[in-house]
Amino acid sequence: xxxxxxxxxxxxxxxxxxxxxxxxxxxxxxxxxxxxxxxxxxxxxxxxxxxxxxxxxxxxxxxxxxxxxxxxxxxxxxxxxxxxxxxxxxxxxxxxxxxxxxxxxxxxxxxxxxxxxxxxxxxxxxxxxxxxxxxxxxxxxxxxxxxxxxxxxxxxxxxxxxxxxxxxxxxxxxxxxxxxxxxxxxxxxxxxxxxxxxxxxxxxxxxxxxxxxxxxxxxxxxxxxxxxxxxxxxxxxxxxxxxxxxxxxxxxxxxxxxxxxxxxxxxxx
Amino acid sequence: xxxxxxxxxxxxxxxxxxxxxxxxxxxxxxxxxxxxxxxxxxxxxxxxxxxxxxxxxxxxxxxxxxxxxxxxxxxxxxxxxxxxxxxxxxxxxxxxxxxxxxxxxxxxxxxxxxxxxxxxxxxxxxxxxxxxxxxxxxxxxxxxxxxxxxxxxxxxxxxxxxxxxxxxxxxxxxxxxxxxxxxxxxxxxxxxxxxxxxxxxxxxxxxxxxxxxxxxxxxxxxxxxxxxxxxxxxxxxxxxxxxxxxxxxxxxxxxxxxxxxxxxxxx
Numbered sequence: 001x002x003x004x005x006x007x008x009x010x011x012x013x014x015x016x017x018x019x020x021x022x023x024x025x026x027x028x029x030x031x032x033x034x035x036x037x038x039x040x041x042x043x044x045x046x047x048x049x050x051x052x053x054x055x056x057x058x059x060x061x062x063x064x065x066x067x068x069x070x071x072x073x074x075x076x077x078x079x080x081x082x083x084x085x086x087x088x089x090x091x092x093x094x095x096x097x098x099x100x101x102x103x104x105x106x107x108x109x110x111x112x113x114x115x116x117x118x119x120x121x122x123x124x125x126x127x128x129x130x131x132x133x134x135x136x137x138x139x140x141x142x143x144x145x146x147x148x149x150x151x152x153x154x155x156x157x158x159x160x161x162x163x164x165x166x167x168x169x170x171x172x173x174x175x176x177x178x179x180x181x182x183x184x185x186x187x188x189x190x191x192x193x194x195x196x197x198x199x200x201x202x203x204x205x206x207x208x209x210x211x212x213x214x215x216x217x218x219x220x221x222x223x224x225x226x227x228x229x230x231x232x233x234x235x236x237x238x239x240x241x242x243x244x245x246x247x248x249x250x251x252x253x254x255x256x257x258x259x260x261x262x263x264x265x266x267x268x269x
Numbered sequence: 270x271x272x273x274x275x276x277x278x279x280x281x282x283x284x285x286x287x288x289x290x291x292x293x294x295x296x297x298x299x300x301x302x303x304x305x306x307x308x309x310x311x312x313x314x315x316x317x318x319x320x321x322x323x324x325x326x327x328x329x330x331x332x333x334x335x336x337x338x339x340x341x342x343x344x345x346x347x348x349x350x351x352x353x354x355x356x357x358x359x360x361x362x363x364x365x366x367x368x369x370x371x372x373x374x375x376x377x378x379x380x381x382x383x384x385x386x387x388x389x390x391x392x393x394x395x396x397x398x399x400x401x402x403x404x405x406x407x408x409x410x411x412x413x414x415x416x417x418x419x420x421x422x423x424x425x426x427x428x429x430x431x432x433x434x435x436x437x438x439x440x441x442x443x444x445x446x447x448x449x450x451x452x453x454x455x456x457x458x459x460x461x462x463x464x465x466x467x468x469x470x471x472x473x474x475x476x477x478x479x480x481x482x483x484x485x486x487x488x489x490x491x492x493x494x495x496x497x498x499x500x501x502x503x504x505x506x507x508x509x510x511x512x513x514x515x516x517x518x519x520x521x522x523x524x525x526x527x528x529x530x531x532x533x534x535x536x
Contacts, residue, residue, distance in 0.1 A: 070430055095434040097427055104526035105449050113443070115435035148526065166435050 346405025
Protein backbone atom coordinates (compact mmCIF):
# COMPACT_ATOMS: atom_id res chain seq x y z
CA UNK A 1 0.00 0.00 0.00
CA UNK A 2 1.32 3.43 -0.84
CA UNK A 3 1.91 5.31 2.33
CA UNK A 4 1.55 8.77 0.88
CA UNK A 5 -0.85 9.59 -1.91
CA UNK A 6 -1.26 12.91 -3.62
CA UNK A 7 -4.61 14.47 -2.83
CA UNK A 8 -7.24 14.38 -4.18
CA UNK A 9 -6.56 10.76 -5.00
CA UNK A 10 -8.55 8.82 -2.48
CA UNK A 11 -8.21 5.25 -1.48
CA UNK A 12 -9.46 5.09 2.06
CA UNK A 13 -8.46 1.70 3.28
CA UNK A 14 -11.17 1.25 5.87
CA UNK A 15 -14.15 2.09 3.71
CA UNK A 16 -16.58 -0.65 4.42
CA UNK A 17 -19.85 -1.62 2.84
CA UNK A 18 -21.37 1.32 4.71
CA UNK A 19 -19.71 3.63 2.18
CA UNK A 20 -18.56 7.20 2.52
CA UNK A 21 -19.51 9.20 5.59
CA UNK A 22 -18.04 12.55 4.58
CA UNK A 23 -17.32 13.74 1.06
CA UNK A 24 -15.52 17.04 0.62
CA UNK A 25 -14.71 18.32 -2.86
CA UNK A 26 -13.02 21.55 -3.95
CA UNK A 27 -13.93 23.18 -0.65
CA UNK A 28 -13.01 26.85 -0.21
CA UNK A 29 -13.96 29.40 2.39
CA UNK A 30 -13.13 33.02 3.21
CA UNK A 31 -13.86 35.32 6.11
CA UNK A 32 -14.36 38.79 4.68
CA UNK A 33 -11.44 38.94 2.28
CA UNK A 34 -9.24 36.49 4.19
CA UNK A 35 -9.07 33.24 2.26
CA UNK A 36 -8.94 30.49 4.87
CA UNK A 37 -9.50 27.31 2.91
CA UNK A 38 -8.73 26.63 -0.73
CA UNK A 39 -9.47 23.44 -2.65
CA UNK A 40 -9.78 20.96 0.17
CA UNK A 41 -10.62 17.45 -0.98
CA UNK A 42 -11.20 14.69 1.50
CA UNK A 43 -13.39 11.69 1.75
CA UNK A 44 -13.89 9.82 4.97
CA UNK A 45 -15.29 6.32 5.09
CA UNK A 46 -17.89 5.25 7.58
CA UNK A 47 -16.28 4.44 10.94
CA UNK A 48 -12.94 5.71 9.72
CA UNK A 49 -10.85 7.94 11.98
CA UNK A 50 -9.16 10.64 9.92
CA UNK A 51 -6.74 13.22 11.23
CA UNK A 52 -6.23 16.66 9.76
CA UNK A 53 -2.90 18.32 10.50
CA UNK A 54 -1.56 21.62 9.33
CA UNK A 55 0.25 24.71 10.51
CA UNK A 56 -1.71 26.96 12.84
CA UNK A 57 -4.08 29.30 11.08
CA UNK A 58 -4.51 26.99 8.08
CA UNK A 59 -8.26 26.76 8.58
CA UNK A 60 -8.47 23.41 10.37
CA UNK A 61 -11.19 24.61 12.76
CA UNK A 62 -13.07 26.24 9.89
CA UNK A 63 -12.98 22.92 8.06
CA UNK A 64 -14.68 21.23 11.02
CA UNK A 65 -17.28 23.97 11.31
CA UNK A 66 -18.02 23.59 7.61
CA UNK A 67 -18.47 19.83 7.97
CA UNK A 68 -20.60 20.31 11.10
CA UNK A 69 -23.05 22.56 9.28
CA UNK A 70 -22.20 25.57 11.44
CA UNK A 71 -20.89 27.33 8.32
CA UNK A 72 -21.81 27.30 4.65
CA UNK A 73 -18.92 26.92 2.20
CA UNK A 74 -18.14 29.67 -0.33
CA UNK A 75 -16.90 27.17 -2.90
CA UNK A 76 -17.08 23.44 -3.38
CA UNK A 77 -19.24 20.96 -1.55
CA UNK A 78 -19.44 19.18 1.77
CA UNK A 79 -21.70 16.21 2.15
CA UNK A 80 -22.27 14.23 5.30
CA UNK A 81 -24.07 10.96 4.77
CA UNK A 82 -24.71 12.21 1.21
CA UNK A 83 -26.61 15.23 2.55
CA UNK A 84 -25.35 18.68 1.61
CA UNK A 85 -27.80 21.00 3.41
CA UNK A 86 -26.43 22.60 6.59
CA UNK A 87 -29.31 21.48 8.85
CA UNK A 88 -28.83 17.91 7.61
CA UNK A 89 -25.09 18.08 8.34
CA UNK A 90 -25.81 19.57 11.75
CA UNK A 91 -28.16 16.69 12.49
CA UNK A 92 -25.46 14.11 11.67
CA UNK A 93 -22.39 15.74 13.22
CA UNK A 94 -21.35 16.67 16.71
CA UNK A 95 -18.53 19.16 17.07
CA UNK A 96 -16.22 19.20 20.06
CA UNK A 97 -14.52 22.58 20.20
CA UNK A 98 -10.97 23.19 21.39
CA UNK A 99 -12.01 24.52 24.77
CA UNK A 100 -14.11 22.24 26.93
CA UNK A 101 -16.90 24.88 27.23
CA UNK A 102 -18.45 23.12 30.21
CA UNK A 103 -21.26 25.11 31.77
CA UNK A 104 -19.93 26.17 35.19
CA UNK A 105 -23.36 26.05 36.86
CA UNK A 106 -24.02 22.41 35.95
CA UNK A 107 -22.47 19.32 37.50
CA UNK A 108 -20.15 17.16 35.40
CA UNK A 109 -22.99 14.67 34.95
CA UNK A 110 -25.48 17.30 33.80
CA UNK A 111 -22.90 18.80 31.44
CA UNK A 112 -22.33 15.40 29.87
CA UNK A 113 -26.06 14.87 29.35
CA UNK A 114 -26.76 18.23 27.66
CA UNK A 115 -27.57 16.76 24.25
CA UNK A 116 -30.09 14.38 25.79
CA UNK A 117 -31.76 17.26 27.63
CA UNK A 118 -31.89 19.24 24.40
CA UNK A 119 -33.69 16.36 22.74
CA UNK A 120 -36.32 16.41 25.44
CA UNK A 121 -35.07 13.89 28.00
CA UNK A 122 -35.87 14.70 31.62
CA UNK A 123 -33.09 15.50 34.06
CA UNK A 124 -33.17 12.05 35.65
CA UNK A 125 -33.26 10.20 32.35
CA UNK A 126 -30.26 12.18 31.07
CA UNK A 127 -28.35 11.48 34.27
CA UNK A 128 -29.17 7.78 34.12
CA UNK A 129 -27.86 7.63 30.55
CA UNK A 130 -24.65 9.53 31.32
CA UNK A 131 -23.72 7.84 34.59
CA UNK A 132 -22.49 4.48 33.18
CA UNK A 133 -20.06 6.33 30.88
CA UNK A 134 -18.53 8.09 33.87
CA UNK A 135 -17.48 4.75 35.27
CA UNK A 136 -16.21 3.54 31.92
CA UNK A 137 -14.11 6.61 31.27
CA UNK A 138 -12.47 6.89 34.66
CA UNK A 139 -14.66 9.70 35.93
CA UNK A 140 -16.52 7.63 38.51
CA UNK A 141 -17.05 9.56 41.73
CA UNK A 142 -16.91 12.93 39.97
CA UNK A 143 -20.50 12.93 38.72
CA UNK A 144 -21.63 15.77 40.94
CA UNK A 145 -18.38 17.76 40.77
CA UNK A 146 -18.57 21.22 39.26
CA UNK A 147 -16.32 21.90 36.26
CA UNK A 148 -14.22 24.29 38.35
CA UNK A 149 -13.33 21.41 40.68
CA UNK A 150 -11.97 19.21 37.87
CA UNK A 151 -8.49 19.10 36.36
CA UNK A 152 -7.95 20.08 32.74
CA UNK A 153 -7.78 16.44 31.63
CA UNK A 154 -10.97 15.53 33.45
CA UNK A 155 -12.82 18.52 32.04
CA UNK A 156 -11.74 17.43 28.57
CA UNK A 157 -13.05 13.93 29.28
CA UNK A 158 -16.40 15.30 30.42
CA UNK A 159 -16.53 17.39 27.25
CA UNK A 160 -15.78 14.25 25.24
CA UNK A 161 -18.55 12.34 27.02
CA UNK A 162 -20.94 15.20 26.26
CA UNK A 163 -19.91 14.77 22.61
CA UNK A 164 -20.34 10.99 22.67
CA UNK A 165 -23.74 11.20 24.36
CA UNK A 166 -24.99 13.27 21.45
CA UNK A 167 -24.85 9.85 19.73
CA UNK A 168 -24.30 11.20 16.23
CA UNK A 169 -22.69 9.20 13.45
CA UNK A 170 -19.89 11.75 12.92
CA UNK A 171 -17.61 13.14 15.65
CA UNK A 172 -15.60 16.26 14.84
CA UNK A 173 -12.82 16.83 17.38
CA UNK A 174 -10.96 20.12 17.30
CA UNK A 175 -7.56 19.90 19.02
CA UNK A 176 -9.08 18.07 21.96
CA UNK A 177 -5.85 18.15 23.97
CA UNK A 178 -4.40 21.50 22.93
CA UNK A 179 -4.80 22.96 26.40
CA UNK A 180 -3.12 20.07 28.25
CA UNK A 181 0.51 19.63 29.28
CA UNK A 182 2.64 16.95 27.60
CA UNK A 183 2.10 14.25 30.23
CA UNK A 184 -1.67 14.62 30.48
CA UNK A 185 -1.69 14.81 26.71
CA UNK A 186 -0.01 11.44 26.28
CA UNK A 187 -2.35 9.91 28.85
CA UNK A 188 -5.37 11.43 27.19
CA UNK A 189 -4.27 10.14 23.79
CA UNK A 190 -4.19 6.59 25.13
CA UNK A 191 -7.54 7.20 26.74
CA UNK A 192 -9.05 8.55 23.53
CA UNK A 193 -7.58 5.67 21.52
CA UNK A 194 -9.43 3.25 23.78
CA UNK A 195 -12.60 5.32 23.70
CA UNK A 196 -12.61 5.62 19.91
CA UNK A 197 -11.97 1.91 19.44
CA UNK A 198 -15.22 1.19 21.29
CA UNK A 199 -17.21 3.79 19.38
CA UNK A 200 -18.94 3.00 16.08
CA UNK A 201 -18.52 6.57 14.85
CA UNK A 202 -16.78 8.29 12.00
CA UNK A 203 -14.22 10.71 13.40
CA UNK A 204 -12.39 13.72 12.04
CA UNK A 205 -9.69 14.87 14.43
CA UNK A 206 -7.96 18.19 13.89
CA UNK A 207 -4.59 18.77 15.50
CA UNK A 208 -1.29 20.49 14.85
CA UNK A 209 0.53 17.53 16.39
CA UNK A 210 1.57 15.03 13.71
CA UNK A 211 2.40 12.33 16.23
CA UNK A 212 -1.00 12.66 17.90
CA UNK A 213 -2.74 12.42 14.54
CA UNK A 214 -0.77 9.37 13.37
CA UNK A 215 -1.27 7.61 16.68
CA UNK A 216 -5.01 8.22 16.94
CA UNK A 217 -6.11 8.04 13.31
CA UNK A 218 -6.30 5.52 10.49
CA UNK A 219 -5.27 8.16 8.00
CA UNK A 220 -3.91 11.69 8.23
CA UNK A 221 -4.54 14.51 5.77
CA UNK A 222 -1.88 17.21 5.69
CA UNK A 223 -3.05 20.76 4.96
CA UNK A 224 -0.89 23.57 3.60
CA UNK A 225 -0.55 26.89 5.35
CA UNK A 226 -3.33 29.41 4.80
CA UNK A 227 -5.26 29.21 2.58
CA UNK A 228 -5.35 25.55 3.49
CA UNK A 229 -5.58 22.83 0.87
CA UNK A 230 -4.96 19.11 1.14
CA UNK A 231 -1.37 18.23 0.29
CA UNK A 232 -1.21 14.50 0.94
CA UNK A 233 -2.93 11.86 2.96
CA UNK A 234 -0.75 9.45 4.87
CA UNK A 235 -1.86 6.09 6.22
CA UNK A 236 -1.05 5.38 9.82
CA UNK A 237 1.38 2.50 10.04
CA UNK A 238 0.06 0.94 13.19
CA UNK A 239 -3.35 0.18 14.53
CA UNK A 240 -4.13 2.13 17.69
CA UNK A 241 -2.82 -0.02 20.48
CA UNK A 242 -1.39 0.35 23.92
CA UNK A 243 1.04 1.27 25.21
CA UNK A 244 1.35 4.42 23.21
CA UNK A 245 5.10 4.76 23.71
CA UNK A 246 5.73 1.46 21.91
CA UNK A 247 3.68 2.54 18.93
CA UNK A 248 5.15 5.99 18.48
CA UNK A 249 8.76 4.76 18.67
CA UNK A 250 8.35 1.96 16.12
CA UNK A 251 10.31 2.41 12.84
CA UNK A 252 7.17 2.42 10.68
CA UNK A 253 5.62 5.13 12.84
CA UNK A 254 8.77 7.22 12.77
CA UNK A 255 9.01 7.09 9.00
CA UNK A 256 5.32 7.97 8.60
CA UNK A 257 5.86 10.92 10.92
CA UNK A 258 8.84 12.05 8.89
CA UNK A 259 6.83 11.92 5.68
CA UNK A 260 4.09 13.98 7.29
CA UNK A 261 6.54 16.53 8.66
CA UNK A 262 8.20 16.78 5.28
CA UNK A 263 4.87 17.44 3.59
CA UNK A 264 4.06 20.04 6.25
CA UNK A 265 7.37 21.79 5.72
CA UNK A 266 6.85 21.86 1.94
CA UNK A 267 3.32 23.15 2.31
CA UNK A 268 4.29 25.78 4.84
CA UNK A 269 6.60 27.58 2.44
CA UNK B 270 -2.68 45.76 62.25
CA UNK B 271 -1.43 43.23 59.74
CA UNK B 272 -3.47 42.96 56.57
CA UNK B 273 -3.55 39.17 56.77
CA UNK B 274 -4.95 38.93 60.27
CA UNK B 275 -7.19 41.95 59.95
CA UNK B 276 -8.65 40.76 56.67
CA UNK B 277 -11.64 38.98 58.16
CA UNK B 278 -12.59 41.69 60.66
CA UNK B 279 -11.43 44.93 59.10
CA UNK B 280 -14.06 45.12 56.35
CA UNK B 281 -16.74 45.56 59.02
CA UNK B 282 -14.69 47.41 61.57
CA UNK B 283 -13.33 50.11 59.34
CA UNK B 284 -16.57 51.63 58.04
CA UNK B 285 -18.14 51.15 61.47
CA UNK B 286 -15.29 53.13 63.01
CA UNK B 287 -15.79 55.92 60.48
CA UNK B 288 -19.52 56.04 61.21
CA UNK B 289 -18.98 56.10 64.97
CA UNK B 290 -16.37 58.84 64.66
CA UNK B 291 -18.61 60.95 62.39
CA UNK B 292 -21.60 60.49 64.69
CA UNK B 293 -19.45 61.46 67.67
CA UNK B 294 -18.26 64.62 65.94
CA UNK B 295 -21.79 65.46 64.89
CA UNK B 296 -23.05 64.85 68.43
CA UNK B 297 -20.46 67.24 69.88
CA UNK B 298 -21.03 69.84 67.17
CA UNK B 299 -24.79 69.71 67.70
CA UNK B 300 -24.63 69.68 71.49
CA UNK B 301 -22.35 72.72 71.56
CA UNK B 302 -24.25 74.51 68.78
CA UNK B 303 -21.18 74.79 66.52
CA UNK B 304 -23.16 74.09 63.36
CA UNK B 305 -26.10 76.28 64.26
CA UNK B 306 -23.79 79.17 65.13
CA UNK B 307 -21.80 78.74 61.94
CA UNK B 308 -24.97 78.68 59.82
CA UNK B 309 -26.65 81.35 61.94
CA UNK B 310 -29.79 79.26 62.52
CA UNK B 311 -31.71 78.18 65.59
CA UNK B 312 -29.99 75.30 67.42
CA UNK B 313 -33.18 73.16 67.51
CA UNK B 314 -32.95 72.85 63.70
CA UNK B 315 -29.75 70.80 64.07
CA UNK B 316 -30.68 67.54 65.79
CA UNK B 317 -27.91 65.61 67.49
CA UNK B 318 -27.60 61.88 66.72
CA UNK B 319 -28.85 61.18 70.23
CA UNK B 320 -32.01 63.19 69.50
CA UNK B 321 -32.50 61.29 66.26
CA UNK B 322 -32.14 58.05 68.18
CA UNK B 323 -34.66 59.38 70.70
CA UNK B 324 -37.05 60.18 67.86
CA UNK B 325 -36.53 56.71 66.38
CA UNK B 326 -37.66 55.26 69.67
CA UNK B 327 -40.43 57.70 70.54
CA UNK B 328 -41.96 57.67 67.05
CA UNK B 329 -41.46 53.94 66.51
CA UNK B 330 -45.16 53.20 66.03
CA UNK B 331 -45.54 56.01 63.48
CA UNK B 332 -42.29 55.10 61.71
CA UNK B 333 -43.16 51.41 61.58
CA UNK B 334 -46.58 52.13 60.11
CA UNK B 335 -45.20 54.42 57.40
CA UNK B 336 -42.21 52.15 56.78
CA UNK B 337 -44.58 49.27 56.10
CA UNK B 338 -46.44 51.36 53.50
CA UNK B 339 -43.21 52.44 51.81
CA UNK B 340 -41.73 48.94 51.97
CA UNK B 341 -44.76 47.58 50.13
CA UNK B 342 -44.41 50.24 47.45
CA UNK B 343 -40.70 49.57 47.10
CA UNK B 344 -41.05 45.79 46.94
CA UNK B 345 -43.92 45.86 44.45
CA UNK B 346 -42.33 48.56 42.30
CA UNK B 347 -39.01 46.73 42.34
CA UNK B 348 -40.68 43.42 41.45
CA UNK B 349 -42.54 45.12 38.62
CA UNK B 350 -39.26 46.55 37.26
CA UNK B 351 -37.60 43.15 37.61
CA UNK B 352 -40.28 41.32 35.63
CA UNK B 353 -40.70 43.99 32.96
CA UNK B 354 -36.96 44.70 32.73
CA UNK B 355 -36.04 41.03 32.40
CA UNK B 356 -38.73 40.41 29.79
CA UNK B 357 -37.74 43.54 27.88
CA UNK B 358 -34.05 42.57 27.92
CA UNK B 359 -34.87 39.10 26.54
CA UNK B 360 -37.05 40.58 23.80
CA UNK B 361 -34.32 43.04 22.80
CA UNK B 362 -31.74 40.26 22.88
CA UNK B 363 -33.75 37.96 20.63
CA UNK B 364 -34.64 40.58 18.01
CA UNK B 365 -32.12 42.88 16.37
CA UNK B 366 -34.98 44.98 15.02
CA UNK B 367 -36.51 45.45 18.47
CA UNK B 368 -33.12 46.30 19.92
CA UNK B 369 -32.40 48.93 17.30
CA UNK B 370 -35.90 50.36 17.72
CA UNK B 371 -36.07 50.45 21.50
CA UNK B 372 -32.54 50.81 22.82
CA UNK B 373 -32.46 54.61 22.39
CA UNK B 374 -35.85 54.76 24.11
CA UNK B 375 -34.46 52.72 26.96
CA UNK B 376 -31.65 55.20 27.49
CA UNK B 377 -34.05 58.10 27.11
CA UNK B 378 -36.23 56.66 29.86
CA UNK B 379 -33.35 57.18 32.26
CA UNK B 380 -32.93 60.84 31.31
CA UNK B 381 -36.51 61.63 32.31
CA UNK B 382 -36.41 63.72 35.50
CA UNK B 383 -38.57 61.50 37.66
CA UNK B 384 -39.27 64.24 40.18
CA UNK B 385 -40.78 66.37 37.42
CA UNK B 386 -43.11 63.76 36.01
CA UNK B 387 -44.13 62.31 39.36
CA UNK B 388 -46.95 64.86 39.86
CA UNK B 389 -48.25 64.11 36.36
CA UNK B 390 -48.32 60.40 37.14
CA UNK B 391 -50.33 61.19 40.26
CA UNK B 392 -52.80 63.13 38.14
CA UNK B 393 -53.07 60.19 35.76
CA UNK B 394 -53.02 57.30 38.19
CA UNK B 395 -54.62 58.82 41.29
CA UNK B 396 -53.44 59.01 44.88
CA UNK B 397 -53.22 55.29 45.50
CA UNK B 398 -50.21 53.02 45.19
CA UNK B 399 -50.31 53.22 41.35
CA UNK B 400 -48.13 56.28 40.73
CA UNK B 401 -45.62 55.20 43.39
CA UNK B 402 -45.19 51.83 41.71
CA UNK B 403 -44.83 53.51 38.33
CA UNK B 404 -42.14 55.89 39.61
CA UNK B 405 -40.18 53.20 41.48
CA UNK B 406 -40.39 50.87 38.48
CA UNK B 407 -39.22 53.69 36.22
CA UNK B 408 -36.04 54.32 38.23
CA UNK B 409 -35.34 50.58 38.71
CA UNK B 410 -36.10 49.55 35.14
CA UNK B 411 -32.99 50.97 33.51
CA UNK B 412 -30.19 49.32 35.55
CA UNK B 413 -32.01 45.98 35.48
CA UNK B 414 -32.70 45.99 31.75
CA UNK B 415 -29.35 47.32 30.62
CA UNK B 416 -27.39 44.94 32.85
CA UNK B 417 -29.44 41.92 31.79
CA UNK B 418 -29.08 42.83 28.14
CA UNK B 419 -25.31 43.25 28.55
CA UNK B 420 -25.18 39.86 30.26
CA UNK B 421 -27.13 38.16 27.48
CA UNK B 422 -24.90 39.71 24.86
CA UNK B 423 -21.64 38.87 26.60
CA UNK B 424 -22.13 35.10 26.36
CA UNK B 425 -19.09 33.30 24.93
CA UNK B 426 -20.01 33.05 21.22
CA UNK B 427 -18.71 29.48 21.10
CA UNK B 428 -21.30 28.29 23.62
CA UNK B 429 -24.36 28.69 21.38
CA UNK B 430 -22.49 26.94 18.55
CA UNK B 431 -21.56 24.08 20.84
CA UNK B 432 -25.21 23.85 21.91
CA UNK B 433 -26.37 23.81 18.29
CA UNK B 434 -24.27 20.76 17.51
CA UNK B 435 -25.87 19.19 20.60
CA UNK B 436 -29.27 19.66 18.92
CA UNK B 437 -30.37 22.66 20.98
CA UNK B 438 -33.22 24.82 19.72
CA UNK B 439 -33.01 28.62 20.08
CA UNK B 440 -35.20 28.55 23.19
CA UNK B 441 -32.98 25.91 24.79
CA UNK B 442 -29.84 27.93 24.14
CA UNK B 443 -31.58 30.87 25.80
CA UNK B 444 -32.69 28.86 28.81
CA UNK B 445 -29.67 26.65 29.35
CA UNK B 446 -26.83 28.98 28.39
CA UNK B 447 -27.74 32.62 27.91
CA UNK B 448 -30.02 33.24 30.89
CA UNK B 449 -27.71 31.53 33.41
CA UNK B 450 -24.77 33.48 31.95
CA UNK B 451 -26.72 36.72 32.32
CA UNK B 452 -27.90 36.00 35.85
CA UNK B 453 -24.92 37.60 37.65
CA UNK B 454 -25.38 40.70 35.48
CA UNK B 455 -29.10 40.79 36.24
CA UNK B 456 -28.40 40.62 39.96
CA UNK B 457 -25.79 43.39 39.76
CA UNK B 458 -28.37 45.57 38.06
CA UNK B 459 -30.98 44.59 40.64
CA UNK B 460 -28.65 45.63 43.47
CA UNK B 461 -28.18 49.07 41.94
CA UNK B 462 -31.94 49.30 41.42
CA UNK B 463 -32.63 48.28 45.03
CA UNK B 464 -30.57 51.16 46.37
CA UNK B 465 -32.27 53.81 44.26
CA UNK B 466 -35.76 52.33 44.60
CA UNK B 467 -36.38 54.10 47.93
CA UNK B 468 -35.53 57.43 46.30
CA UNK B 469 -38.27 56.72 43.79
CA UNK B 470 -40.66 55.90 46.62
CA UNK B 471 -39.97 59.25 48.31
CA UNK B 472 -40.53 61.18 45.08
CA UNK B 473 -43.75 59.28 44.55
CA UNK B 474 -45.02 60.05 48.03
CA UNK B 475 -44.03 63.70 47.83
CA UNK B 476 -46.20 64.08 44.77
CA UNK B 477 -49.31 63.01 46.58
CA UNK B 478 -49.74 60.59 49.45
CA UNK B 479 -51.27 60.47 52.89
CA UNK B 480 -48.94 57.81 54.29
CA UNK B 481 -45.44 56.43 53.86
CA UNK B 482 -42.01 57.61 54.99
CA UNK B 483 -41.79 60.21 52.22
CA UNK B 484 -45.08 61.64 53.40
CA UNK B 485 -43.85 61.56 57.01
CA UNK B 486 -40.70 63.47 56.01
CA UNK B 487 -42.78 66.11 54.25
CA UNK B 488 -45.04 66.62 57.28
CA UNK B 489 -42.17 66.62 59.78
CA UNK B 490 -40.31 69.14 57.64
CA UNK B 491 -43.31 71.45 57.63
CA UNK B 492 -43.36 71.28 61.41
CA UNK B 493 -39.59 71.74 61.63
CA UNK B 494 -39.28 68.41 63.45
CA UNK B 495 -35.81 67.80 62.07
CA UNK B 496 -35.04 64.88 64.36
CA UNK B 497 -38.06 63.04 63.00
CA UNK B 498 -37.00 63.82 59.41
CA UNK B 499 -33.63 62.23 60.10
CA UNK B 500 -35.25 59.29 61.85
CA UNK B 501 -37.38 58.65 58.75
CA UNK B 502 -34.27 58.93 56.58
CA UNK B 503 -32.52 56.33 58.75
CA UNK B 504 -35.46 53.95 58.32
CA UNK B 505 -35.50 54.56 54.54
CA UNK B 506 -31.78 53.79 54.26
CA UNK B 507 -32.27 50.67 56.32
CA UNK B 508 -35.02 49.54 53.95
CA UNK B 509 -32.71 49.97 50.97
CA UNK B 510 -29.87 48.17 52.76
CA UNK B 511 -32.10 45.23 53.67
CA UNK B 512 -33.22 44.90 50.05
CA UNK B 513 -29.62 45.18 48.86
CA UNK B 514 -28.44 42.62 51.41
CA UNK B 515 -31.21 40.21 50.44
CA UNK B 516 -30.19 40.47 46.78
CA UNK B 517 -26.53 39.94 47.66
CA UNK B 518 -27.59 36.79 49.50
CA UNK B 519 -29.63 35.59 46.52
CA UNK B 520 -26.66 36.35 44.28
CA UNK B 521 -24.45 34.13 46.41
CA UNK B 522 -26.98 31.32 46.27
CA UNK B 523 -27.94 31.59 42.61
CA UNK B 524 -24.79 32.82 40.88
CA UNK B 525 -22.17 31.12 43.01
CA UNK B 526 -20.07 30.06 40.02
CA UNK B 527 -19.22 33.65 39.18
CA UNK B 528 -15.96 34.65 40.84
CA UNK B 529 -16.97 37.63 42.93
CA UNK B 530 -15.37 40.51 41.13
CA UNK B 531 -15.45 42.88 44.03
CA UNK B 532 -14.99 40.27 46.72
CA UNK B 533 -12.62 41.46 49.40
CA UNK B 534 -9.34 39.63 49.65
CA UNK B 535 -9.42 38.00 53.05
CA UNK B 536 -6.52 35.95 54.43
